[in-house]
Amino acid sequence: MFGKKNHVDIELNADVERLLKSARDGVLPIVEAGEPVLREQCVRYDGQLSKHTLHKLIETMHKTMLDAPGVGLAGPQIGLNLAIAVVEDHANGDDDGDPREIAEFPFHAIINPVYRPAGEKTRSFYEGCLSFDGYQAVRKRYLDIIAHWHDEDGKEHEEHLHGWPARIFQHETDHLSGELYIDQAEIRSLTTVENLEDFWAQDPVPTQAAKELGFEL
Structure with a gap:
């Protein structure tokens, strides 16, 4: 559960309600790289929103994600x-x-997520971000992690994630610490999505891209 003495933050709750009302057909605009909010350490969620507002927020985020698509x-x-x-x-x-x-x-709302590596194995693949749309770059991430989070009802979860789900969880959790995937990506691998499809998409392991673009895996 969230904090036992948690209280709804009336002002914040009203701000979130206004944000949700601004959505067009249930979809919100996605903030792009360069806006300060993407570089801030997020505030831990501890019941600042009413249950109704929290559930509506998660529903809107889900719809926005699918619409992007992401x-x-x-x-x-x-x-x-x-x-x-x-x-x-x-x-x-x-x-x-x-x-x-x-x-x-499967769909999860992950609240206050954290992770730790489960072993030392890493993998390097191209990945992208809805806030840095139109580009992808190679990013090394842990192959296996222990993921920990709360759901929208305050229930605590811990799960071993492997492969691509582990990468997704790491990517989204990093956002909440003000980090974008590009911060630790192989910068020479940066490519437009069009060039990724034309030159590198046929080989998920970016061996040839590393050779021709000049970066190490």
Whole structure:
């Protein structure tokens, strides 16, 4: 559960309600790189919103994420400095044997998420961000993590995540600390999505990209 003595922050709750009312067809605009809110340490969520507002916020974040489309969305990406994010991804038959180890990752609202590595193995793949749209870069991340979070009802969760779901969780959790994936990416790997599709998408492991663009895996 969230803090036993938690109280709704009336002013913040009203601000969030106004934000939600500004959504068009339930979808909010996504904050782009360069806006200060993306570089702030988020405030831990401890019951500052009413249950009604929190559930409506999560529903709107989910719809905004799917509309983008994306597999994760963090509070700062809609201009909200609270440690709340949503994640969801689905595997299909074409993903069998994919070295990125894409796997089913059902919808979760992750509140106050943290993670720690479960082992020392890492993998480097291209990834992107809705706040840095149109580009991707290679980012090294832990292959396995222990993920910890609360859901919208305050229930605590801990789970071992592997492969692509682990990458998604790390990416969204990092947002809540003011970090963008590009901060620790291989900068020489940076490419437009169009060039990624034309030159590098056929090989999920960016071996050839590393050779021709001049970065190390």
